[in-house]
Amino acid sequence: MQVSKCDIENCFLCIHCMPEWRDAISVKKTTYSFKRGETIFAEGDAVKGIYFIYEGFVKVHKQWVDNKELIIRFAKAGDVLGHRALVDNDIYPISATTLEDCKACFITNDFLEATFKTNPSFTYKMMQLYAAELKKAERRMRNLAHMDVKGRIAELLLEMQEIFGLNKDKFIAVAITRQDIASYAGSTYETVFKFFTELLQEKIITTSGKSIKINNAKKLRGFVNN
Amino acid sequence: MQVSKCDIENCFLCIHCMPEWRDAISVKKTTYSFKRGETIFAEGDAVKGIYFIYEGFVKVHKQWVDNKELIIRFAKAGDVLGHRALVDNDIYPISATTLEDCKACFITNDFLEATFKTNPSFTYKMMQLYAAELKKAERRMRNLAHMDVKGRIAELLLEMQEIFGLNKDKFIAVAITRQDIASYAGSTYETVFKFFTELLQEKIITTSGKSIKINNAKKLRGFVNN
DNA sequence: CGGACGTTTGAGTCCGCTCAAGCAGGGTGG
DNA sequence: CCACCCTGCTTGAGCGGACTCAAACGTCCG
Numbered sequence: 001m002q003v004s005k006c007d008i009e010n011c012f013l014c015i016h017c018m019p020e021w022r023d024a025i026s027v028k029k030t031t032y033s034f035k036r037g038e039t040i041f042a043e044g045d046a047v048k049g050i051y052f053i054y055e056g057f058v059k060v061h062k063q064w065v066d067n068k069e070l071i072i073r074f075a076k077a078g079d080v081l082g083h084r085a086l087v088d089n090d091i092y093p094i095s096a097t098t099l100e101d102c103k104a105c106f107i108t109n110d111f112l113e114a115t116f117k118t119n120p121s122f123t124y125k126m127m128q129l130y131a132a133e134l135k136k137a138e139r140r141m142r143n144l145a146h147m148d149v150k151g152r153i154a155e156l157l158l159e160m161q162e163i164f165g166l167n168k169d170k171f172i173a174v175a176i177t178r179q180d181i182a183s184y185a186g187s188t189y190e191t192v193f194k195f196f197t198e199l200l201q202e203k204i205i206t207t208s209g210k211s212i213k214i215n216n217a218k219k220l221r222g223f224v225n226n
Numbered sequence: 227m228q229v230s231k232c233d234i235e236n237c238f239l240c241i242h243c244m245p246e247w248r249d250a251i252s253v254k255k256t257t258y259s260f261k262r263g264e265t266i267f268a269e270g271d272a273v274k275g276i277y278f279i280y281e282g283f284v285k286v287h288k289q290w291v292d293n294k295e296l297i298i299r300f301a302k303a304g305d306v307l308g309h310r311a312l313v314d315n316d317i318y319p320i321s322a323t324t325l326e327d328c329k330a331c332f333i334t335n336d337f338l339e340a341t342f343k344t345n346p347s348f349t350y351k352m353m354q355l356y357a358a359e360l361k362k363a364e365r366r367m368r369n370l371a372h373m374d375v376k377g378r379i380a381e382l383l384l385e386m387q388e389i390f391g392l393n394k395d396k397f398i399a400v401a402i403t404r405q406d407i408a409s410y411a412g413s414t415y416e417t418v419f420k421f422f423t424e425l426l427q428e429k430i431i432t433t434s435g436k437s438i439k440i441n442n443a444k445k446l447r448g449f450v451n452n
Numbered sequence: 453c454g455g456a457c458g459t460t461t462g463a464g465t466c467c468g469c470t471c472a473a474g475c476a477g478g479g480t481g482g
Numbered sequence: 483c484c485a486c487c488c489t490g491c492t493t494g495a496g497c498g499g500a501c502t503c504a505a506a507c508g509t510c511c512g
Contacts, residue, residue: 062364062365062367062368064368064371064372065372068372070367070368070371070372072364072367072368083357084357084360084361084364086353086354086357087354087357087358087361093361093364093365094364116346116350116353117346120342120343120346120349123346123349123350123353124342124349126353127312127342127349127352127353127356128312128313130353130356130357130360131309131310131312131313131356132313133360134310134356134359134360134363135310135313135319137360137363137364137367138288138298138310138319138320138363139288139319140367141288141296141298141363141366141367141370142288142290142296142298144367144370144371144412145296145370145412146290146291146294146296146412148499148500149499149500150499178459186370186371186372187500187501188500188501188502189459190460190461190500190501190502190503191499191500191501193459193460193461194460194461194500197460197461374467374468375467375468404491413468413469414468414469414470415491416468416469416470416471416492416493417467417468417469419491419492419493420468420492420493423492423493
């Protein structure tokens with residue numbers, strides 16, 4: 001089954017854009033749909049392959065005691081999931097859960113390994129992808145260690161606007177719970193809540209349900225610097 | 227100038243072990259020695275290439291306001307420095323400083339790029355190296371977010387024993403300042419100090435100058451779990 | 453009408469940071 | 483050889499940020 005390239009900018013890795021895969025595997029068979037809130041894979045699951053998102057938004061998170069987790073990052077169309085597990089094909093060290101309805105191609109380890117062997121430029125791009133993520137991870141590590149909670153929440157809001165973009169009403173294009181914000185910032189529901197009431201009172205942000213609009217990015221950035 | 231392979235286990239990337247490099251560049255010209263405490267490169271420096279350590283110990287750190295930093299990781303013989311900068315050959319996002327006298331091969335970006343093009347298995351190994359580091363970084367992110375200071379310090383001590391090994395007196399093979407421990411744990415000199423007096427009183431560790439011996443790893447692990 | 457569940461708010465507590473005051477020890481100059 | 487200072491180590495007191503817990507409130511639904 002032959003299809004044209006997908007419409008993600010500079011995509012080099014989804015099944016539509018990888019000649020080897022496109023020619024060898026049925027697109028139907030490797031494309032999965034996930035409903036909002038569904039788990040794509042969970043920490044501890046056996047690794048069988050890798051996912052390329054080409055529609056929707058996903059959170060990647062790692063468990064801590066009982067009901068505590070840290071959201072490692074958010075992912076959107078064009079991003080890769082489960083690739084950390086490549087090193088030792090054992091179990092996923094993280095979970096992936098959809099924030100919106102989502103479509104993803106799934107490529108098995110065998111196929112992936114074969115591609116690495118035959119397509120060096122693909123390997124090279126994957127390496128760069130890792131390097132970029134590593135750089136981000138290190139920045140975030142420092143922020144988690146030294147920045148206060150308000151700064152981390154403020155930075156997240158600005159980042160979300162960057163990653164997800166705005167919908168027609170200028171709200172950040174993904175609805176997100178305060179619990180998720182807390183989990184990303186390494187904080188608690190209540191603390192996020194209190195900071196939000198502060199931001200709402202000063203009209204720095206506006207909310208509508210779980211949607212958020214940033215009115216005054218400059219003031220928000222003020223919390224990041226201190 | 228032809229030399230035999232280095233004695234690092236499974237080394238695939240130092241100048242002694244990479245045929246392309248060994249044949250093309252003088253080992254003398256690409257091998258640098260650094261004294262204890264010397265800066266190999268600093269955050270913000272222009273990226274010119276990549277370093278492979280084959281002797282000594284190094285800390286990789288990232289600056290925060292004035293005298294606050296976070297130590298991202300420790301590196302030893304066989305590890306790579308400065309590879310995050312590969313993505314966009316711009317400036318180093320981190321600094322590297324030696325903890326002990328150190329020897330490292332330096333490979334320029336040009337050479338590296340050329341090798342990626344001609345030696346896919348090298349690229350593949352570099353990719354795996356990134357993936358492994360990313361996995362570690364994510365674990366550490368979660369710990370910095372959720373674990374308390376004592377847990378983080380305890381984990382670091384256990385990790386250092388793992389990474390650096392022991393010398394003949396069963397002390398961890400690298401001397402490290404309390405300030406560095408604080409910088410790794412995202413804490414302060416005084417807090418580390420106080421926890422150390424506690425650990426010394428309960429004889430969980432022993433110190434001699436800046437050297438540390440772990441007497442009771444089990445009790446130390448108790449702090450990690452809570 | 454009442455229970456169930458999520459939201460909002462307040463009070464209390466504690467961890468860990470900051471600051472600053474004691475203590476050495478060791479080098480320097482009288 | 484001793485007095486002095488400087489620097490780095492050690493300890494305590496105080497404070498504040500953020501977490502926990504729980505009560506009050508509202509809203510939805512049976």
